[in-house]
Amino acid sequence: MSCQLAADNVLYANGLYRLVYDLVGTILPCWLSYVIAGLVMIFVLVNAVLLGAAVITWAERRLLGRFQNRVGPNRWGPFGLFQPLADLLKLLTKEDLTPDGADKPVFALVPILMVAPLVMMTAVIPFAENTSLAALNVGVLYILAVSSITSIAIFMAGWSSNNRYAMFGAARSVAVLISYEVPVVLSLLGVVMVAASMSLGSIVEAQVLPFFLVQPLAFFVFMAGMSAELNRSPFDVAEAESEIIAGYHTEYSGVKFALIQAAEFGGVGVVSAIAATLFLGGWSGPWSEYLGWLWFLIKTGAIVFLFIWFRATYPRLRIDQIMAVSWKFLLPLSLVNLAAVTLEVFLLRGPEGVLTTGDLGIMAVINVVVTVVAIWVFGNLIRDRVKFQARQPSDVVVPGVTTIEVH
Amino acid sequence: MAVREWAGQELSEALRRELPEAVEGFDETAAWVNPSQVGAAAIFLRDEPSLDFRFLNSITAIDYVEYFDVVYHLTSLKQQWCAVFKTRLYGRQDLSLPSVYQVWKGADYQEREIWDLMGVYFEGHPNMKRIMLWEGFEGHPLRKDFL
Amino acid sequence: MTIRTEPMTVNVGPQHPSTHGVFRVRITFDGEDIVEVEPVFGYLHRGTEKLAEERNYVQVVTLTDRLDYTSSMINNQAYCIAVERLLGVEPPPRAKYLRTLTAELQRIAAHLIAVGFFVQELGAFGTPLMYAFRSRERILELFEMLCGARITVSYMRPGGVFADAPREFWPALDRFLEDFEVEFAEMEQLLLENEILMIRTRGVSPIPPEVAVNNSVSGPVLRASGVNWDWRKQDPYDAYDQVEFDVPVGSHWDNYDRFWVRIQEVHQSLRIIRQCIEQIEPGPARLELPLVLRPDPGREAYGRVEASKGELAFYLVSDGGIAPYRCKIRSPSLINLTIIEELLVGWKLADMIVSLGSIDINMGEVDR
Numbered sequence: 001m002s003c004q005l006a007a008d009n010v011l012y013a014n015g016l017y018r019l020v021y022d023l024v025g026t027i028l029p030c031w032l033s034y035v036i037a038g039l040v041m042i043f044v045l046v047n048a049v050l051l052g053a054a055v056i057t058w059a060e061r062r063l064l065g066r067f068q069n070r071v072g073p074n075r076w077g078p079f080g081l082f083q084p085l086a087d088l089l090k091l092l093t094k095e096d097l098t099p100d101g102a103d104k105p106v107f108a109l110v111p112i113l114m115v116a117p118l119v120m121m122t123a124v125i126p127f128a129e130n131t132s133l134a135a136l137n138v139g140v141l142y143i144l145a146v147s148s149i150t151s152i153a154i155f156m157a158g159w160s161s162n163n164r165y166a167m168f169g170a171a172r173s174v175a176v177l178i179s180y181e182v183p184v185v186l187s188l189l190g191v192v193m194v195a196a197s198m199s200l201g202s203i204v205e206a207q208v209l210p211f212f213l214v215q216p217l218a219f220f221v222f223m224a225g226m227s228a229e230l231n232r233s234p235f236d237v238a239e240a241e242s243e244i245i246a247g248y249h250t251e252y253s254g255v256k257f258a259l260i261q262a263a264e265f266g267g268v269g270v271v272s273a274i275a276a277t278l279f280l281g282g283w284s285g286p287w288s289e290y291l292g293w294l295w296f297l298i299k300t301g302a303i304v305f306l307f308i309w310f311r312a313t314y315p316r317l318r319i320d321q322i323m324a325v326s327w328k329f330l331l332p333l334s335l336v337n338l339a340a341v342t343l344e345v346f347l348l349r350g351p352e353g354v355l356t357t358g359d360l361g362i363m364a365v366i367n368v369v370v371t372v373v374a375i376w377v378f379g380n381l382i383r384d385r386v387k388f389q390a391r392q393p394s395d396v397v398v399p400g401v402t403t404i405e406v407h
Numbered sequence: 408m409a410v411r412e413w414a415g416q417e418l419s420e421a422l423r424r425e426l427p428e429a430v431e432g433f434d435e436t437a438a439w440v441n442p443s444q445v446g447a448a449a450i451f452l453r454d455e456p457s458l459d460f461r462f463l464n465s466i467t468a469i470d471y472v473e474y475f476d477v478v479y480h481l482t483s484l485k486q487q488w489c490a491v492f493k494t495r496l497y498g499r500q501d502l503s504l505p506s507v508y509q510v511w512k513g514a515d516y517q518e519r520e521i522w523d524l525m526g527v528y529f530e531g532h533p534n535m536k537r538i539m540l541w542e543g544f545e546g547h548p549l550r551k552d553f554l
Numbered sequence: 555m556t557i558r559t560e561p562m563t564v565n566v567g568p569q570h571p572s573t574h575g576v577f578r579v580r581i582t583f584d585g586e587d588i589v590e591v592e593p594v595f596g597y598l599h600r601g602t603e604k605l606a607e608e609r610n611y612v613q614v615v616t617l618t619d620r621l622d623y624t625s626s627m628i629n630n631q632a633y634c635i636a637v638e639r640l641l642g643v644e645p646p647p648r649a650k651y652l653r654t655l656t657a658e659l660q661r662i663a664a665h666l667i668a669v670g671f672f673v674q675e676l677g678a679f680g681t682p683l684m685y686a687f688r689s690r691e692r693i694l695e696l697f698e699m700l701c702g703a704r705i706t707v708s709y710m711r712p713g714g715v716f717a718d719a720p721r722e723f724w725p726a727l728d729r730f731l732e733d734f735e736v737e738f739a740e741m742e743q744l745l746l747e748n749e750i751l752m753i754r755t756r757g758v759s760p761i762p763p764e765v766a767v768n769n770s771v772s773g774p775v776l777r778a779s780g781v782n783w784d785w786r787k788q789d790p791y792d793a794y795d796q797v798e799f800d801v802p803v804g805s806h807w808d809n810y811d812r813f814w815v816r817i818q819e820v821h822q823s824l825r826i827i828r829q830c831i832e833q834i835e836p837g838p839a840r841l842e843l844p845l846v847l848r849p850d851p852g853r854e855a856y857g858r859v860e861a862s863k864g865e866l867a868f869y870l871v872s873d874g875g876i877a878p879y880r881c882k883i884r885s886p887s888l889i890n891l892t893i894i895e896e897l898l899v900g901w902k903l904a905d906m907i908v909s910l911g912s913i914d915i916n917m918g919e920v921d922r
Contacts, residue, residue: 465884
C-alpha cells in the first residue's frame with residue numbers, strides 16, 4: 001500500500017516530488033519516503049544552482065570578452081563551454097590555505113553559509129507550472145529572510161580572515177546590504193499588493209501583464225538593490241578589486257574560494273530567476289504548460305545578461321555615494337511606488353477586491369509616467385551640488401601659450 | 408619663447424648683491440655657492456621677485472673622489488628662465504648640506520635619494536632616511552669607490 | 555555608549571593590484587578615511603644611474619628604454635638630446651621630425667594606458683582599458699615596423715635615429731590615424747561625460763598650482779593644476795618649434811582634470827603627428843658620429859623633454875671617457891609622487907587608488 005501526501009502540504013503541488021514519494025512509498029515507510037523524496041529534490045536543486053553558476057561564469061567571461069573586443073575563454077569544449085569545469089578542477093587541486101591568525105571554525109564555515117541560502121531560495125521558485133519544491137504561501141517573505149543570511153556570512157568571512165582588506169570588504173558589505181534591504185523590501189511590497197499574494201506561483205499567475213510594465217519603478221529599484229546585494233557593478237565596493245584586492249574573500253583559496261565564487265555567480269542566477277518570476281511573468285508565455293521552463297530560462301537569461309552588461313559598462317561608486325543612492329534615491333522611489341500602487345489598487349479594484357487586465361493596463365500607463373517623473377525629480381535632487389567650485393586662476397600661469405580649458 | 412638660461416656670472420652677481428658671503432664664484436653655466444649658505448641662497452632665489460625661481464627641477468650629486476658637487480637646477484615658470492647653482496663638499500666622510508626641503512618641497516625624495524646613493528646628509532630634512540635601499544644597507548652605491 | 559575606535563595601518567602594496575607595479579604605501583586609516591601616508595620605494599631599483607657609468611654613450615640608450623617602459627621612445631629622446639648637447643651637435647632635420655613623430659605616438663600610447671588604468675581603478679571592469687589597449691597595440695605595431703621592437707625600442711641614437719622609417723611605415727601610419735580617430739571618439743563617448751566617473755573624480759584631491767609648483771610637479775599633473783607649462787612649448791627641442799599645438803590646462807585641479815588633460819593631449823599629439831607627416835622631407839636620418847663617443851672632459855649637459863609623465867631630464871657629466879662620468883635621471887614619476895600627502899590625506903580609500911592613478915606613476919621610472 002502506498003502513502004498519501006496530504007493535499008494541503010506545501011510539497012503537494014510539485015509533481016516530481018509526488019512521483020518520487022509514491023514510488024519510494026511502495027517499499028518504505030511513509031516518513032522515510034517523505035525524507036528520501038525531499039533529499040532527491042534537494043540534490044536536483046543544488047545541482048541546478050551550481051550548474052547554473054558554472055554556466056553564468058562561462059557566459060560572463062564570454063560576454064565580457066565580446067564587450068571588450070577580445071575573445072574570452074575558447075580553448076576547452078565548444079565555445080569554451082567546459083572552462084568552468086577546468087577552473088573548478090584547478091581550484092580543487094590547489095592548496096587550501098588558512099591564515100595563521102584566522103578564526104578557523106568560522107573561516108571554514110563561511111563558504112557553506114554562502115551557498116546554503118541560495119539553494120534554500122530556489123525551493124520556492126516555480127521553474128514551470130507546479131514545479132516549485134514548496135508552494136509556500138509566504139514565498140516572498142521567505143526569500144527576503146533567507147537572502148539576508150548572506151550578509152552574516154560575508155561579515156564572518158571578513159572578521160575571521162584576520163586580514164585588513166577583508167575587514168574593509170566586510171564592513172562595506174554589511175553597510176551596503178543593510179541599506180539596500182530597505183528599498184528592495186518596499187519595492188516588493190507593491191508587487192505583493194497587486195498580486196494579492198505572497199506565493200510566487202500566484203504572483204506569476206497574477207501577471208497577465210508583466211509587473212515590470214505595471215510597476216516599472218519597483219523593477220528599477222529591485223534591480224538596483226539586487227546589484228548592490230550581489231556586490232555587482234556599479235555597487236561592487238565589497239570586493240572592489242582595484243581597491244581592496246578581493247574584499248572579504250581575499251584570504252580564501254582552493255575549494256573554499258571555489259564555493260564562494262559559486263555562491264557569487266549562483267547568486268546572480270537565483271536573483272535573476274526571482275526577478276524573472278516577480279517582474280517578467282516567470283514561466284507564463286505561449287504554450288506555457290509545455291514550454292513554461294523555456295520561457296522561464298529565457299527571462300532569467302535576459303536578466304543575467306543585464307547584470308553582465310552593467311558590469312561591463314559602469315565604473316564603481318564610492319561607499320558614501322552608494323549609501324546616498326540607497327537612502328536618498330532608491331528609498332524615496334520605492335516609497336513613491338508604494339504610495340502610487342496603494343492608491344491605484346484601492347481605487348481600481350472591483351467589489352470582490354480583484355484587479356482585471358484592464359485595471360492593470362491603466363496602472364501600467366499611470367506608473368510609467370510616475371516612474372519617469374520620479375526618477376527625473378529624485379535624480380536631480382541627489383546630484384552633488386557645489387561640491388567643487390571653479391578656482392581662481394593662479395599667478396603661475398605662463399603668458400603667451402595657447403591653452404584650452406576644461407569647462 | 409624659449410626659456411632663457413642664466414649665465415653663471417649673472418646669477419652669482421644677483422646673489423652677491425644680497426648674500427655676499429654665500430657666493431664662492433661662478434663658471435660658464437652655474438654660480439658656486441658656499442655649502443653652509445645653500446639654505447639662505449635657496450630662500451633668496453625663490454622669494455626675490457626679480458629671480459623668482461619657484462620650481463626646483465632637480466638636485467644632483469656628483470662624486471669626484473676628492474670632493475662632491477651638488478647641482479641644483481632651477482626654473483622660474485612665470486619669468487621663463489632657468490638657472491643652475493652648485494656647491495662643493497670636500498672629503499668622503501660625514502658630508503652634510505642644509506636641506507632645501509622647507510624651500511622647495513620637491514627636494515624631498517631627491518635629497519633622500521642623494522643621501523641613500525651618494526651619502527650626502529641633508530640637515531633639516533624631516534624624514535632623512537634611505538629611499539631606494541633598505542634600512543641597514545652599508546655604503547652608498549653610487550659613489551665611485553663602491554665596488 | 556561610546557564605541558572605542560582606533561586607526562588602522564594598512565600596507566597597500568607592493569603586491570596590490572592597482573599600485574602600478576611594486577609600489578608600497580603605508581597608510582593609516584580612520585575607518586575609510588586616510589590620516590597618514592608614507593610611500594615606500596625601491597622594489598624595482600636596478601641602479602640605472604650606476605649602470606650608465608659602466609657603458610659607453612650609445613649603449614646607455616638601451617637602459618633608458620627600461621625606465622618608463624610605457625614611453626620608451628620619449629626616454630630615448632631625452633637621453634639623445636642630452637648627449638647631443640654634451641657633444642654640441644645637432645641631428646639632421648629628418649631625424650628631428652622622425653623623433654617628434656615617434657615621441658608623439660609614444661605619448662598617445664602612454665596616455666592611453668594612463669587613461670585606461672585610471673578608469674579601471676574607478677572600477678570599470680576592463681572595458682575602457684581594453685578600448686585603450688586596442689589602439690595602443692596598433693602604435694606598438696608601428697614601432698615594430700620602425701625598429702623591430704615594441705616596448706624596448708631603442709630607436710633613437712645620439713645624432714638622429716637608428717634608421718629611416720621603412721617605406722611601408724607611412725601608409726600604415728595613415729591607416730592608424732584614420733582608425734584611431736574613430737576608436738578614440740568611441741572611448742571619449744564612453745568616458746568623458748560618464749556620470750559615475752564625474753561624481754567619483756570631480757572635486758577629489760585638488761592640487762593648487764602653488765603647491766604643485768613648490769612640489770616640483772610636472773607634466774599633465776602640473777597642467778591639470780592650472781599651470782600651462784609644457785617644455786615642448788617653453789624649450790622647443792627637435793621639431794617642436796616647427797609644429798603648432800595647444801596646451802590643455804585644468805581649472806579645478808582635481809582628478810577629473812588630470813584625466814581630462816591627458817585625453818586632450820592625445821588630440822594635440824595627433825595634430826603634431828599630422829603636421830610632422832606634412833612637413834617631413836627626405837634626407838639623412840642620422841648624423842655621422844663615431845661609434846664610441848668621447849665628449850670633452852669637464853663638459854656637462856642637462857637634456858630635458860616633456861615626457862608623458864612630466865619633465866624627464868638626463869644630466870650628463872663627461873670626464874672625457876667613453877662612458878658618462880655621471881648620468882643623473884630626473885624622473886618625473888618619482889618627483890610627481892612628492893604631492894602624495896596632499897593628494898591622499900583626508901580622502902577615502904577608494905579615492906586613494908584613483909588619485910594615485912591620476913598622477914600616473916610608473917615604477918620603472920620611480921625606482922630606476
